[in-house]
Amino acid sequence: MSFDPAVAVEGLRVVRGGREVLPHLDVAVARGTVTGLLGPSGCGKSTLLRSIVGVQEVAGGAVTVLGLPAGSPALRSRIGYSTQSPSLYADLSVLENLRYFARILGAPADDPERVTEEVSLAPQRDQLVSRLSGGQLSRANLAVALLGTPELLVLDEPTVGLDPVLREELWGIFHRLRDERGTTLLVSSHVMDEASRCERLLLMREGRILADDSPEALLQRTGASDLERAFLRLVRDQAVRAAS
């Protein structure tokens, strides 16, 4: 892990609706990497991401983002965040949505056009969001996160429900952002076959980090043939350790 991580989480504890979603979580995300946060749905991925962008009420611990406490006003124009379900105004066009968020972020005036090109949504830019297909909707949602060229992108299941071609395209965008702009990306998914596209993996289960490693090292360590099996092996090992 690099000396000055983009995200450092120490002893994070989150309670939602009387249930301890994150009991005590430590994790770090290195700058300039594409890090995957993987785990079954309901394991606390979204809660962790919400804590990092500073919209989650936390019960304890410290979350430091780009050197500042999570939720600091100074971070609000440096982080791009997209939620799992698209958060857009359905009764506005794609471009109207982007122009509004760009004005709020103080992003350059030509940013809305730029990001529609980046997510290949230029032909649909004047369409109402309510008329977009599922894949177009996900890309429009992602486009908002790209406004203002943030240093850190926090993307909650950006590829869920997309066809393989589109998923491939999005992962291409993620890697390009890292290579060309040095952006740090933290991308969650519950689909294991996406894990191999990340250089760093955080495997999560029931509010705990099971593994924090590169895909290759993970395969080697568990002796599994693919990441899905590696994950299962880690779960089993943990259960054995807990029982003994």
Next chain:
Amino acid sequence: MSATRTLATARRMLEQLRNDRRTVGMTILLPSLLVVLLRYVLDDQRTFDRAAPALLCIFPFVVMFLIASVGTLRERTTGTLERLMTMPIGRLDLLAGYALAFGLLAVVQVAVVAAISLTWLGLVVSGSVSLLIVIAVLDALLGMALGLLVSAFARTEFQAVQFMPLFALPQVLLCGLFVPRDRMAAVLGRISDVMPLSYAVDAMTRVTTSAAAGAELGRDVAIVAGCVLLSLLVGAATLRRRTP
């Protein structure tokens, strides 16, 4: 507070309205339609003249209450509010943007209903017509501000819609339209005294019945304006950056 972000928000809301012409049409025409209907139901100019000031307050108040509470709830449930809360926008910027957009809509709405009442329906105004419009707009803003505020307590649109009879209708019943405020039972009179709509109706009655803009009129207008500001401030407090 940031003027750019307030104006951007007002503009975004107006764009949303532009894409939803039926809502705009209904918002502008509904109060007029109801006032015309009531004029012919009462079928007596003197009774109508007595009821008209209250009606000019009540219909814009109720319409704006509904639109604002459902609109804000939608912003909360679709995740756009959460997205905005990760961005550099102040909560007051957001609410001031709402007030500006809804205020503009209210000006048109009130101008139409006032024009119809003063010409076709033969309402006589002894005081200043522009003051009458100011009071009615202020009153529509009061509906908006209260709608915004109560939407914080609604989880579904079903609940939000029913807050109208819960919060708005009692004010309508006690504002002096059905029974003059000084002839109500003591307890009801006191309840009426703490309801902001009562002061709006009092102010409107004074403008229509007397040419002089006295100190009492000034007090009533100040009370309504104060309630608008107070509801907006409390409403801002209910928009939390961090949520459970």
